[in-house]
Amino acid sequence: NWTMASFIDKEIERIRAVVGPTGQVVGAVSGGVDSTVAARLMKEAIGDRFHAVLVDNGVMRLNECQSVKAILKDRLGINLEVVDASDLFLDRLAGVTDPEKKRKIIGNTFIEVFEDQAAIIDKQSELSGHGKIDFLLQGTLYPDVIESISFKGPSATIKTHHNVGGLLENMRLKLIEPLRELFKDEVRALGKLLNIDDELVWRHPFPGPGIAIRCLGEVSRPQVQIARLADHIYIEEIKKAGLYRSISQAYAALLPIRSVGVMGDKRTYEQVIALRAVESTDFMTADWFPMPYDVLKRISNRIINEVKGVNRVVYDVSSKPPSTIEWE
Numbered sequence: 411n412w413t414m415a416s417f418i419d420k421e422i423e424r425i426r427a428v429v430g431p432t433g434q435v436v437g438a439v440s441g442g443v444d445s446t447v448a449a450r451l452m453k454e455a456i457g458d459r460f461h462a463v464l465v466d467n468g469v470m471r472l473n474e475c476q477s478v479k480a481i482l483k484d485r486l487g488i489n490l491e492v493v494d495a496s497d498l499f500l501d502r503l504a505g506v507t508d509p510e511k512k513r514k515i516i517g518n519t520f521i522e523v524f525e526d527q528a529a530i531i532d533k534q535s536e537l538s539g540h541g542k543i544d545f546l547l548q549g550t551l552y553p554d555v556i557e558s559i560s561f562k563g564p565s566a567t568i569k570t571h572h573n574v575g576g577l578l579e580n581m582r583l584k585l586i587e588p589l590r591e592l593f594k595d596e597v598r599a600l601g602k603l604l605n606i607d608d609e610l611v612w613r614h615p616f617p618g619p620g621i622a623i624r625c626l627g628e629v630s631r632p633q634v635q636i637a638r639l640a641d642h643i644y645i646e647e648i649k650k651a652g653l654y655r656s657i658s659q660a661y662a663a664l665l666p667i668r669s670v671g672v673m674g675d676k677r678t679y680e681q682v683i684a685l686r687a688v689e690s691t692d693f694m695t696a697d698w699f700p701m702p703y704d705v706l707k708r709i710s711n712r713i714i715n716e717v718k719g720v721n722r723v724v725y726d727v728s729s730k731p732p733s734t735i736e737w738e
């Protein structure tokens with residue numbers, strides 16, 4: 411008689427048994443449903459002996475860091491440290507246009523920043539008499555387990571930012587993966603039972619390299635800000651229209667081209683926002699989402715009026731394959 415509620419109790423017992431009465435655990439959180447549910451379970455099982463780290467990489471969504479912190483730390487009481495490394499990430503991204511290079515830079519910088527923070531927590535914990543960190547939390551799901559066993563396809567790249575292997579070796583951490591037997595819908599159900607906000611439970615997936623791969627071409631603070639504002643308006647209008655849950659993933663991309671427009675009696679020469687929305691069950695294939703015209707109209711008007719530097723909005727009508735969900 412397997413229910414989610416009994417899973418929670420059993421998993422909490424299992425975590426306590428594995429970690430022991432004094433064991434310390436560190437783990438990265440992103441604001442996504444997987445890492446949030448995993449962190450929430452750890453908090454329930456071992457309280458402040460679980461140390462969560464949120465790395466601000468400078469390419470997260472608008473106000474994302476603050477809102478994730480407000481939910482995880484202030485509302486759920488998770489022992490969370492936010493590390494603002496946005497300057498480091500954006501400095502290293504300057505002038506880089508190749509998508510795979512962007513991914514590598516972000517992945518490697520993430521590992522570096524997270525490892526440094528883990529080392530700090532390790533030292534603090536030891537100094538305060540609580541002992542060193544023993545475990546690394548990962549929000550691995552069952553499909554990830556299967557995928558990494560059965561094929562080394564693009565997922566090898568997709569998962570690079572999760573690959574904190576050095577940490578496991580250097581600090582001799584052991585892995586703890588409380589979600590490794592679950593599918594995504596089960597994680598969501600678990601999230602609801604654990605009283606996690608709907609906003610996080612139903613959040614669309616967001617790639618590790620974030621807005622860096624949604625600013626096509628060069629990534630700079632002003633470019634990121636344009637993409638961020640447009641994306642915020644887009645998602646806000648999708649939610650207002652009651653469509654957020656019918657869509658698997660939606661975002662705004664900033665194209666590296668300019669086009670001519672007119673404003674009052676002046677010509678403008680500004681950038682283009684591409685809107686992407688797809689329906690998908692596994693993200694291996696995806697259909698473009700038939701966004702109602704009236705919703706598109708509101709979104710387009712708002713983006714052009716409210717986002718400086720944009721004078722044209724287009725809607726992406728490509729499915730995967732052959733197009734990918736991300737533009738880069």
Ligand code: XMP
Binds near residue numbers: 569571619659734
């Ligand atoms: P594509 O663009 O390959 O994306 O159709 C499939 C799914 O994977 C996400 N994605 C990534 N996630 N790091 C991530 O963590 C990445 O580098 C990355 N690239 C794509 C994408 O958002 C979609 O959900």
